[in-house]
Structures are given as structure tokens and as C-alpha cells.
Amino acid sequence: MHDIEYIRKNPEEFAEAMKSRGMKKFTAKEILEIDHEKRALTTKLQDLNRQCNGITEEIKKLKMSKSSCEEQTEASKNITNKIGAISLKEQIEKGKLVNILSNLPNIPAQDVPIGTDENSNVEVRRYGEKGQFDFVPMSHYKLGERLGLMDSEQAAKISGSRFAVLKGQLARLERALVNFMLEMHVNEFSYTEVYHPALVKNEAMYNVGQLPKFSNDSYLTTDELRLIPTGEVVLTNLVADKIIEEKELPIRFTAYSECFRKEAGSAGRDTRGMIRQHQFGKVELVSITTEDQSNDELERMTNVAEEILKKLELPYRVMLLCSGDMGFAAQKTYDIEVWLPGQNKYREISSCSNCGAFQARRMNTKYFSETDKKVKKYVHTLNGSALAIGRTIIAIMENYQNPDGSITIPNMLQKYMGNDTVIVK
Secondary structure, rough: OOHHHHHHHHHHHHHHHHHHOOOOOOOOHHHHHHHHHHHHHHHHHHHHHHHHHHHHHHHHHHHHOOOOOHHHHHHHHHHHHHHHHHHHHHHHHHHHHHHHHHHOOOOOOOOOOOOOOOHOOOOEEEEEEOOOOOOOOOEEEEHHHHHEEEEEHHHHHHHOOOEEEEEEHHHHHHHHHHHHHHHHHOOOOOEOOOOOOEEHHHHHHHOOOOOOOOHOOOOOOOOOOOOOOOOOHHHHOOOOOOEEHHHOEEEEEEEEEEEEEEOOOOOOOOOOOOOOEEEEEEEEEEEEEEOHHHHHHHHHHHHHHHHHHHOOOOOOEEOOOOOOOOOOOEEEEEEEEEEEEOOEEEEEEEEEEOOOHHHHHHHOOEEEEOOOOOOOOEEEEEEEEEHHHHHHHHHHHHHOOOOOOOOOHHHHHHHOOOOEEEEEE
């Protein structure tokens, strides 16, 4: 949610920010007109309430002196009726304003490159050397099928397209990765592990910016609960409607989440294998910070996600996303893209974002300092994948494949896999 005071003072700057997010013809005119009407109605209400209070006091005095107060009583009724009518108009204008602001993306940070799509993203750094193969590397789904450990065909019969069934050592690899990542985040980086529901109320989705704009992207149950598209929804909402002491910040949460997405806009893209599925596992990181901590926390969070890939010895690059390629709630995002030799390209495996106060305004979460408890500020929220489990499996399969179709298990994971060193048919 946006700060209306900022828009009043900086309408042209706000409009330019929205244009950089892909809203080419955007102006702040409609917002300011609705805001002006709402404020005028609020002023009228305040004036009428003052009049009503004055007449109420006058009636009390007249009754105490046993004098007639019919004229004042009638005037009070008229004012009360006016208050009701104007209050309704004010609520309508407020609803219009909230509806518009709720559908507008976050303002990009000043150091975010301006651009329309991934072609304007900026590479920040790379790690690791791409593996050299003396054979043509296969894609993960061909490897999985040949091993007999990945079954998309039977998954499609059971659930439809964009699902996969993993068996044997590949299923165990998924469990190993979850344990490895969570242990790292908790033991090395001081995150608090959370187990949470996969079904949430619409309000929780609204608070993080998933609603109303992306209503068609998530699965809605018949009793108005939604399957989470990311663990961020629950972890961020753990502080919804709270006032936190500054000394408690930053707060850091991590969780393994089963995530569910319709992938409505992905027809024809990544239809084979596990790149883009309706259900997938992810280890999520969420941080709640002060406004002064959030920039450093974004760098820290990104480094935490990178550390997973370093320990797995997977080559990757870090990309700073441009204004037009960021997620709706983000003001700055780093994507980590892992090298996939079977596709001969880098693909996203993590996305770490600073959302500033954008989500905090929607969920009404603030903090105060010990020195001045009267001054309350909105917290800043951050989220990141560390990492997407399915895509990490893909990266391991493709980077650690052998000429005979077997897959070497990274050293770091062998203790989680019963000391196995290779995945075979």
C-alpha cells in the first residue's frame, strides 16, 4: 500500500515511478481527486459532529432547567441524518481510494535500473565455473525418466499437467535438501524455524500484495480459503497488526512450504519437467526490520541464499532486476540464477526482495524505539527463496550428471542420503 501523503506532495514523481513499473499512461490525477473529495467529506463530518456535540450539551442544560428543547432536538435529528449520509459518501470515496492504491505496485528503490523486462536486468556477480562435459548433457526430465525416478506421465493421469512424482533416491534427495537448507538457516544464520498452514484467509493474501491484483493466480477453496503461492504469505503475516519494540528487530523466520500456483500466464512455457509446476516445495526466508536495517538485510538474505549454492558447488549468477521485471510488492530484488547445462542457460532458483513499508502499511505493522514510544514507524519486510527445492534438484541432476545417466550426489548432501554417493537406476 502506498503513503497517500507522499502522493499528495509528489504526484509527478509517483506517476513516473508507476510508469517505470509498466503503467505507461498513469497519472496521479484520479487518486488526488478522490482523495480531495474524501478529505472534504471528512472535514464536513468533523464540523457536523462538533455541531451535534454542541446541541447535545445545550439540550442537557435545557432539560436540567426544565426548559423546552424541541427546537434543539429537531436540529439534532437533522444533523444526525446529515452525518449518516455524508459518512456513507466518505466510506464510498475511501473504498475507491483503497481499491486504486491496492492495485498499484511498489515504488522502485533509487538504485533499481529502469526497464520493461528481463533484458534490462543487471548482472551483479557470478560464482563458480560451468562444468565441462565430454558428452552432450541431458535435461533433468530425460535423466529422471531414464533413471525411472521421475514420473510426469503418471502424475498427469493423477493430477493433470504441471505435476511430477519423484521416487526412490530423487524423493530422498528432496527431503535431504529441505533438511540441509533448514539446518543451515537455523544453525548458521539464526533464523527461527516455523511450521505453518498451507491455507490462508484472503486478508493474509491481501496483506502481502497477492490480492486483489493476482486473485486468479491462486487456488481458492469453496470455504474462501486460499492455498499459499509462497511461504512468504504466512511468515510475513506472523507480525500482522502488531506493534514491535525496535530492540526486537530484525526478526528472521524460515520455513519449508508446499506452494501452489495456477501458472495462469505460462501456457506453453516449461511444460516438461519440474521448472514450472502447480505444486512445488520451497524453503522461504522472511525478515522484519526497521527502515534503516532493510537495505543491509537484503544483501545479507541474498548472501544466505548464495551460500546454499556455494556449498552445493553449483555455478550461478546474481541479477539486479529492473523496475519492470520486479514482483508487485518489491522495491528492490535480486534474482539468483543457477546454471543448467541441460538447457544451456541460467534459470532463476531464488528471488530475494526488499518490500520496504509497502506490505507493513497493508497489514498495519509498526515499531517504536525505547527512547520515544510515541513515534511509531512502519516496519520493513523482506522475503527470499533459499531455495526452491524442485529447481535445486534440477540443478543437481544436470550439473552432476555422468555419461551413464547416473547422478553424483554433492558432498554436502551425502550424509543426508545415508552416505550414498551416486543416484542410479
